Amino acid sequence: MSISLSNVTVELPIFSANARSLRKRLTPTAVGGSLMSRGDNKVIIRALNNVSLKIKDGERVALIGPNGAGKTTLLKVLSGVYAPTRGNVAISGEVSSALNTSLGLDVELTGRENIYLLGYYRGISRPVITKALEDIIETAELGQFIDLPVNTYSAGMQGRLTFAVATAFEPDILIMDEWLAAGDSRFVAKASERTARFVSKARILILASHSLAIVRNFCSHAAFLNSGSLVTYGPVEDVISAYEHQLNAPSPPVAATA
Numbered sequence: 337m338s339i340s341l342s343n344v345t346v347e348l349p350i351f352s353a354n355a356r357s358l359r360k361r362l363t364p365t366a367v368g369g370s371l372m373s374r375g376d377n378k379v380i381i382r383a384l385n386n387v388s389l390k391i392k393d394g395e396r397v398a399l400i401g402p403n404g405a406g407k408t409t410l411l412k413v414l415s416g417v418y419a420p421t422r423g424n425v426a427i428s429g430e431v432s433s434a435l436n437t438s439l440g441l442d443v444e445l446t447g448r449e450n451i452y453l454l455g456y457y458r459g460i461s462r463p464v465i466t467k468a469l470e471d472i473i474e475t476a477e478l479g480q481f482i483d484l485p486v487n488t489y490s491a492g493m494q495g496r497l498t499f500a501v502a503t504a505f506e507p508d509i510l511i512m513d514e515w516l517a518a519g520d521s522r523f524v525a526k527a528s529e530r531t532a533r534f535v536s537k538a539r540i541l542i543l544a545s546h547s548l549a550i551v552r553n554f555c556s557h558a559a560f561l562n563s564g565s566l567v568t569y570g571p572v573e574d575v576i577s578a579y580e581h582q583l584n585a586p587s588p589p590v591a592a593t594a
Contacts, residue, residue, distance in 0.1 A: 337429035337508055337539040339391040339414065344423035346384040346409055346564075383409040385564040386423070391557075396541040398555040398572060400548070400579050405561040407544035408513055411435060414542060415511050429539060432458065432507030434516060437498040443487040447478055447497055450486055454501040468504045475500035475530065477523070492523075499527060503534040510538035515550050548576055 384406050391397055399407040412418045413425060415433040440457035441450055451472050455465035473482050476496045478489075486494060499516060516531045535541055535554055545551055551558060551572060558575035560567040560582075568578050 337393040338427075339389070339509065339540065339542075340424075340426040341387055341389045341413075342424045342426075344384055344387045344413060344420045344425060345382065346413060346418055347421040348381045348383055350379050350381065383564050384413070384420075387561075387564075387566045388423075389559060389566065389569060391540055391542070393539055395557050396535075396538075396555045397543070398551040398558040398575075399542065399544040399561060400546075400551060400558055400575065401561040401567075404563070406564040407561055408435075409564070410561065411511050411513055411542065411544055414509075427509065429508040430459075431509045431511060432505070432538075433511045434502050435511065435513050437502040437516070438494070441486065441494065441498060444485060446485055447476070447482040447489070448473075450497065451501055454498065455505070458501075458505065460505055464505065472500045472504050475503075475526075496523060503530050506537045507534075508538070509540045510535065510542070512541070512543045514545055515543075515547065551576065 387406075387410065399410060401407055409418065411433075412435065413420060414427070415431060415435060417433075417435070440454050442453055445453065448469075451469060452462065452465050455462075455468075476482070476493075476499075478493060478497060481489065481493065486497070489497070503516060512535075516527065516534075532554070535543075541554070543551070543555060555572050557570065558572045558579075559569045560575050560579045562582070567582075568575055
């Protein structure tokens with residue numbers, strides 16, 4: 337198992353600089369990175385800028401950095417959601433992405449039917465899903481609701497169902513955007529324990545998180561991203577120190593104007 341990124345750049349085009357669309361206003365906030373103008377009056381967001389990274393079998397890597405640093409964009413590249421504008425990505429192993437655990441949920445189908453549907457979206461075969469079925473139902477704590485349409489579920493029940501499916505299958509390479517949790521305060525403790533077991537089974541973990549406590553607990557290495565660029569990569573404590581140093585650094589003085 338391994339992941340190799342070589343000079344990966346991701347540029348996301350938005351409408352012309354003169355456009356007043358909702359997309360133009362929201363995209364820089366939602367994605368982050370650097371805004372760049374092209375000669376044809378188009379504006380692009382450089383969400384990742386020339387990122388090179390090698391991750392080996394057994395490594396558990398945290399992506400850290402401020403909002404808009406490029407963490408989620410990098411996860412989407414590794415998950416196959418975004419293709420690099422330039423550069424190369426080479427992945428050896430099956431990728432399991434937990435970026436959007438509710439992707440594929442059909443509220444017209446029953447909970448049981450949705451377990452199969454969500455499994456199929458993750459590339460899991462029917463026999464493997466069937467083997468995990470009782471564990472998923474027990475974890476979701478849905479009781480007889482499992483055979484009712486999901487549109488009869490509360491938001492918490494839907495969250496428990498999608499969480500139970502997302503953590504049911506042993507991954508090779510696990511991609512996560514923040515720590516998985518679902519449900520009320522009572523269920524969160526149970527969910528955290530299940531997530532820890534799920535993560536421990538992955539050969540490679542890539543986790544974007546704002547919680548340095550979780551990063552220290554579960555990751556051996558870290559990549560510090562800022563404005564779409566890789567600042568540093570290495571052992572987790574070294575990278576956290578570099579990140580905290582930059583966070584605590586004084587802002588540069590504002591130049592006086594005449």
